[in-house]
Amino acid sequence: MAQKKSLFQEFTKGIVKENPVLCLMLGTCPTLAVTTSATNAIGMGVAATAVLVCSNAVISLLRKVIPDKVRIPAYITIIAGFVTIVQMLVKAFAPAINDSLGIFLPLIVVNCIILGRAEMYASKNPVVPSILDGLGMGIGFTAALLCMGIIREVFGSGTLFGFEVLPIQILIFILPPGGFFVYGLLIALANKLNTKAGNKVVENPCQGCPMSKTCKSANIQECAVQNTEKEVATDVG
């Protein structure tokens, strides 16, 4: 399947067609939490992209070495290593971003986009396509975050990247309810555009989740998609 697609397609699919945030419903926590300003959104997006590209590359290199049974703990360890490096770099060179992202910087380690791409793509494909896949997904993530960040910052604090653009401030947009609301509307928009373009629309948040194969509660919810390619061992960690 992977060979038929060109490398360029591997790169662009994450940005529009399979956007991790708006179409695959991955990485919802940081999407809601750090998008109170456009600057934060970019900071989070870049940090996650860096981790995603590095972990995709390493996991793809090690895909034949890691035993299938312990692959998820192995992936988590690799990802956690890169997250620690990124955390140190951000602390050293962009302390302001570090302060505003707070706990969500180390939490990149449990961001389902990264584990999801490791499980669904990097573990089955060669290094170069894996890196491009990571880069595309990362850019898609950043773009979606930026979209939310801009909307919430412009309406919530009346500024854009810190410059004043609106005379009024609708405080609710930068509070938690505003996050859910803007995210809901953006998904509605993405669904509408996707239906028009004839792409399939994701209805259940479990669908893109990397754990849906191993997760037995996903079956209860009838949201495990047809993951019949491979029976997977149930031990996770």
Next chain:
Amino acid sequence: MLVKSLISVFLAAILTENYVLSKFLGICPFLGVSKKLNTAVGMSVAVTFVMVLATAVTYPIYTYLLVPNDLAYLQTIVFILIIAGLVQLVEIVLKKYIPSLYESLGVYLPLITTNCAILGVTMLVLQKVDTTTAFTYTYGHALINAFGAGVGFLVAMVMFAGVRTRLESADIPKSLKGLPITLISASLVALSFLGFSGFVDKLVPLA
């Protein structure tokens, strides 16, 4: 004083600093497993259990092992591995000794390793120890906070499961069907929790 501060930490974790609705931790299970009431409760109980257990283990390891040896930068990697190991251990122990409990909670355990609420709680609790304010967290505060976070998760899940059963029969515009309307109703639930802000400080003043 101690009891008072414990109560305040517990209430704050449930109401004003609800992990799902105001800190955005654990959104995936909040959206994914909240369709039916019984699965929502099962998931929350499993999360609460692992949260308290993980905090009970990571707190001493961080304070007495990582910090004295200047290894605090390893926090992320050590914590995620501890949580992954603990979840596996809990699964094995439950399966062997309390099969009835395993039947009801076991299905949620694999999901919990990558639940950001668990890692989030263990880290946030330690951040409150680091601050140089007059009031810092003891081990007891940390455990109560973790338990409160779990109960807060339960409250949010149960409330939201109720809202979602009502949504099933509602007439919703086509574009908003499915996830968008779920998120918008989550927004309204979060809005109602905003009403609690300042409530705990007034109820149990710390000073």
